[in-house]
Amino acid sequence: MRDLKAAIRTVPNFPKPGVQYRDITTLLADPEALAESVKRLAAPYRDAGLTAVAGIDARGFIFGTAVAIELGVGFIPVRKAGKLPFETLEQDYALEYGRDTLQIHADAADAGDKVLLVDDLIATGGTAGAAVSLLRRTGCEVVGAAFLVDLPDLGGADLIKAMDVPVTSLVAFEGD
Numbered sequence: 167m168r169d170l171k172a173a174i175r176t177v178p179n180f181p182k183p184g185v186q187y188r189d190i191t192t193l194l195a196d197p198e199a200l201a202e203s204v205k206r207l208a209a210p211y212r213d214a215g216l217t218a219v220a221g222i223d224a225r226g227f228i229f230g231t232a233v234a235i236e237l238g239v240g241f242i243p244v245r246k247a248g249k250l251p252f253e254t255l256e257q258d259y260a261l262e263y264g265r266d267t268l269q270i271h272a273d274a275a276d277a278g279d280k281v282l283l284v285d286d287l288i289a290t291g292g293t294a295g296a297a298v299s300l301l302r303r304t305g306c307e308v309v310g311a312a313f314l315v316d317l318p319d320l321g322g323a324d325l326i327k328a329m330d331v332p333v334t335s336l337v338a339f340e341g342d
């Protein structure tokens with residue numbers, strides 16, 4: 167098994183002073199680490215009866231689409247505001263270094279759907295929490311949330327678990 171953590175670069179003070187930015191572009195450039203990341207993100211959900219994977223704009227699109235292909239289901243883009251052309255649902259949120267708004271198409275899923283949420287990283291959980299809320303407003307079931315990176319010091323995974331969504335992650339940066 168590859169050490170995926172070693173494939174991720176840390177850039178201090180980006181995008182703001184005090185933030186240790188976990189830069190996944192170095193992992194994306196490493197074909198073995200990239201392929202293993204996708205397989206390991208998908209593994210816990212092979213028998214979950216998923217009907218779709220949702221991924222969060224923008225880095226969540228990279229892993230979410232790959233996981234959807236790996237699991238043989240379609241992909242739902244959860245986008246930053248103003249990008250989706252049809253009727254949308256929207257939710258404001260705060261993240262480690264700012265505020266933003268997420269949207270999904272109102273017809274992206276419905277009550278029959280079982281959806282896995284995928285993103286590259288969870289920090290405060292503000293982004294993933296907003297995505298879970300949006301998906302639930304379509305009537306679908308959010309069966310899990312899968313992240314390449316967890317920053318446990320910021321409490322995001324606990325927040326998502328408190329929303330009754332099981333969380334899986336592959337790499338943790340804690341106290342470093």
Ligand SMILES: O=P(O)(O)OC[C@H]1O[C@H](OP(=O)(O)OP(=O)(O)O)[C@H](O)[C@@H]1O
Pocket residue numbers: 222223224225226260261262263285286287288289290291292293294322
């Ligand atoms: O748990 P949180 O504190 O909410 O932070 C996590 C979010 O922050 C990053 O996205 P960012 O908004 O930087 O967008 P990007 O994917 O376009 O780089 C990351 O990809 C997550 O979506």
Ligand SMILES: Nc1ncnc2[nH]cnc12
Pocket residue numbers: 185186187188189261262263287289290
């Ligand atoms: N520390 C961090 N590194 C990379 N992406 C992030 N998104 C939120 N916090 C982050």
